[in-house]
């Protein structure tokens with residue numbers, strides 16, 4: 001994924017950019033960077049790996065070296081950025097979030113004498129450098145950004161730090177949010193709204209899909225009007241958005257409670273709610289959905305196991321899979337009094353490959369649980385994301401639901417994915433039963449697509465649900 005934060009102010013903005021960017025640390029674990037502009041010293045930039053050390057620790061020593069009234073910062077799950085460019089469009093720092101599926105084809109279109117890419121990372125051309133190269137193809141910035149966004153297959157949200165302004169461009173279908181905050185000293189631009197609220201900025205403007213704006217100390221000037229088609233990512237609410245944030249006016253934490261309530265309401269209605277001692281969430285992202293489920297079902301909420309996080313920051317991601325599994329296990333600490341002889345219902349934000357969930361269930365049984373019922377706060381994931389850098393599996397056949405369908409019916413089953421995704425059908429029921437058998441659940445339930453959209457509260461055609469439906 002990735003996130004960003006930028007400020008243009010009448011006063012020094014170094015610490016606003018530092019903390020604002022840090023508040024996006026949940027969105028990426030690979031690289032982070034900041035760039036500032038100062039009238040006397042010009043552009044300054046620093047990038048660090050945040051794979052094993054959090055953003056704040058990595059950039060702490062740089063802070064005394066930066067100066068400026070404007071700056072941008074990013075957390076990146078892919079390439080190092082922001083990058084600095086000088087072209088016929090001026091000198092600028094650029095940061096991007098998204099995915100370029102046709103990167104190879106675009107890179108090839110630049111081959112020829114005198115054309116080159118310099119910021120290679122992990123054997124590929126840096127996606128932000130490629131985006132800048134596309135922007136530089138045109139006579140002005142707005143045309144260049146439009147050209148880049150229309151040429152890229154995937155999505156691309158862009159922040160540009162110029163000498164006198166910040167240019168922000170939301171991706172064409174608004175898969176990710178871009179919000180502008182304002183204070184008495186200037187403006188900021190952010191992925192997460194809570195990041196600027198905490199720094200004393202108030203909500204000022206939310207960009208529409210494909211919209212491009214120029215941000216100065218005084219406010220926002222529209223350079224390109226938004227398009228009328230939007231497909232904002234539903235996973236912002238169910239999983240990776242921060243609880244305190246609002247996107248399109250809908251708060252993340254409130255959505256999650258409501259989502260859990262809807263699941264419980266629907267299970268009460270159709271008689272599938274089991275009799276349990278506690279409702280619990282798989283930490284951390286399942287917790288708010290579980291709170292909603294518990295509130296609606298009037299069954300006590302509990303935390304039968306808690307993650308030990310003080311010495312295991314999320315950014316600690318050992319390269320070796322065996323070590324990653326061991327770390328996951330070490331973090332999981334049981335509360336035996338809440339597990340032994342208890343009937344438990346766990347809610348997770350989603351079920352992707354199911355590997356970790358299987359271990360969690362084994363862990364609960366080995367600690368004496370009597371029954372373990374599982375609920376997923378979103379429908380069965382049937383397709384990998386092709387719009388954002390948000391892949392939690394390498395191929396569709398790694399997705400638990402698709403693998404189970406393959407086991408049940410082979411290739412024929414893959415033609416009936418819609419039916420399998422619907423638990424009211426015979427195939428849907430078969431899939432639930434097969435997953436319960438494989439994973440050791442006493443029962444399994446998925447939130448319905450209608451329930452999920454009801455919880456978000458936006459028009460259905462404004463939300464991307466491709467992961468579940470395969471429809472664009």
Ligand code: SF4
Nearest residue numbers: 233234385464466467
């Ligand atoms: S495909 Fe899934 S993860 Fe990707 S934008 Fe759509 S809802 Fe979000």
